[in-house]
Amino acid sequence: MNCRFALAPMAGYTDFTMRSVCASFGCGFSVTEMVSCRSLIYGAKLPAVTDLLLRGANEKKLAVQLFGFDPSDFREAVLILADLYPDAFDAIEINMGCPALKVTKTGGGSALLSDLPRAAAIIKAAANASVLPIGTKIRTGWDKPDASDELARIAAGEGVSYITVHGRTRAQMFKPPVDYSAIERVKRIFGHTVYGNGDIRGAADALEMFAGTGCDGVMIGRAALHAPWIFAQLAGFAVSKEAKLDAVLTQAREHVKWKGERRAIPELRGKLVHYFADAQNAKRYRFRVQQVQTLIDIEDILREFY
Numbered sequence: 001m002n003c004r005f006a007l008a009p010m011a012g013y014t015d016f017t018m019r020s021v022c023a024s025f026g027c028g029f030s031v032t033e034m035v036s037c038r039s040l041i042y043g044a045k046l047p048a049v050t051d052l053l054l055r056g057a058n059e060k061k062l063a064v065q066l067f068g069f070d071p072s073d074f075r076e077a078v079l080i081l082a083d084l085y086p087d088a089f090d091a092i093e094i095n096m097g098c099p100a101l102k103v104t105k106t107g108g109g110s111a112l113l114s115d116l117p118r119a120a121a122i123i124k125a126a127a128n129a130s131v132l133p134i135g136t137k138i139r140t141g142w143d144k145p146d147a148s149d150e151l152a153r154i155a156a157g158e159g160v161s162y163i164t165v166h167g168r169t170r171a172q173m174f175k176p177p178v179d180y181s182a183i184e185r186v187k188r189i190f191g192h193t194v195y196g197n198g199d200i201r202g203a204a205d206a207l208e209m210f211a212g213t214g215c216d217g218v219m220i221g222r223a224a225l226h227a228p229w230i231f232a233q234l235a236g237f238a239v240s241k242e243a244k245l246d247a248v249l250t251q252a253r254e255h256v257k258w259k260g261e262r263r264a265i266p267e268l269r270g271k272l273v274h275y276f277a278d279a280q281n282a283k284r285y286r287f288r289v290q291q292v293q294t295l296i297d298i299e300d301i302l303r304e305f306y
C-alpha cells in the first residue's frame with residue numbers, strides 16, 4: 001500500500017469507474033467507498049453492497065473500507081469478505097473519520113476518536129480475523145487533536161500496516177486548517193506507512209504535506225472529483241485536453257455499461273457536474289448537465305467543454 005499519491009474514499013463518488021480513471025493517470029492506491037459491516041453481515045449479496053465492492057481491472061492497490069461500531073461485526077465482516085471476495089482487495093481499512101451523524105450516533109466513524117478502548121478493540125478484532133493487511137483512516141480527534149497520537153500507538157501495537165490521517169478534528173468537518181503537526185506525530189509514533197490527507201489540490205500542497213509531516217504518501221480527495229488527472233500532474237506530467245476528454249468520456253461510458261442508461265444518467269449528473277467547477281461559464285454547464293437524458297447528451301456536452 002506504499003505509494004506517493006493515493007485517492008481518498010468518497011462515498012457517492014469513488015466507485016470503480018472513477019477510481020479506474022484515477023488509476024489510468026497513475027494513482028497507485030485507492031479505497032472503496034465505505035461499506036457498513038452490518039450491510040455485509042445481513043446483505044452481502046445485495047446489489048447495493050456488491051456494487052461497492054467492484055474493482056477496476058487497472059487498479060493497482062485497493063483497500064476495502066469498513067465502518068461500524070461493534071468489534072465482533074468487524075470480525076464477521078472481514079471473514080465474509082475473505083470468503084466471498086478472496087482476491088478482490090489488498091487491504092482492509094477501518095473508518096474512524098466519517099463525521100456524518102447517521103454513522104457517529106451509532107458510535108462508528110469519527111465517534112471512535114472519543115472512545116479509544118472501542119477503537120482498539122475494533123482494530124484487534126479486524127486484525128485477528130484478517131489475512132490481509134489492516135489500515136485505518138482517522139481524523140485527529142473529535143473536537144481537539146487528542147486522539148491521533150494514541151491511535152498511532154494502538155495501531156503500531158496491533159500490527160496495522162498503514163494509517164491515513166485526515167488532519168482535521170471531527171468538529172472541523174472540512175474547514176481549514178489541516179493540522180500537519182498531528183500528522184507528523186502519527187508518523188513518528190507509528191513508524192510505518194502514513195498517508196497525509198486534507199486540502200491537497202496540486203504539487204505545491206503535496207510538497208508542503210510531505211515536508212511538513214514526513215508522511216510517506218498523500219491522499220487526494222475532493223481535488224480528484226474535478227481533476228482525476230491530478231495524479232499525473234503530481235508526478236510531473238502535463239495532461240492534454242484530449243486526454244481529459246477521453247478520461248471523462250470513459251468514466252461516463254463505463255458507468256452506463258455497468259448500470260444501464262436509466263440508472264446511470266441520474267447518477268452521472270451528480271458526478272460530472274464537478275468537472276465544470278473551474279470553468280468560466282460553469283453555471284451554464286452545470287445547468288446543462290442537470291438536463292442530460294442520454295449518454296449521447298453527455299458526450300455532446302463534454303466534447304464542447306473540452
Ligand SMILES: Cc1cc2nc3c(=O)[nH]c(=O)nc-3n(C[C@H](O)[C@H](O)[C@H](O)COP(=O)(O)O)c2cc1C
Binds near residue numbers: 032065098197222
Ligand atoms: C463526498 C465525500 C464523501 C466522503 N466519503 C468518505 C468515506 O466513505 N470514507 C472516508 O474515510 N472518508 C470519506 N470522505 C473524506 C475524504 O476521504 C477525505 O478525507 C476528505 O475529503 C479530506 O480530503 P480532501 O481535502 O483532499 O478532500 C468523504 C469526503 C467527501 C467530500
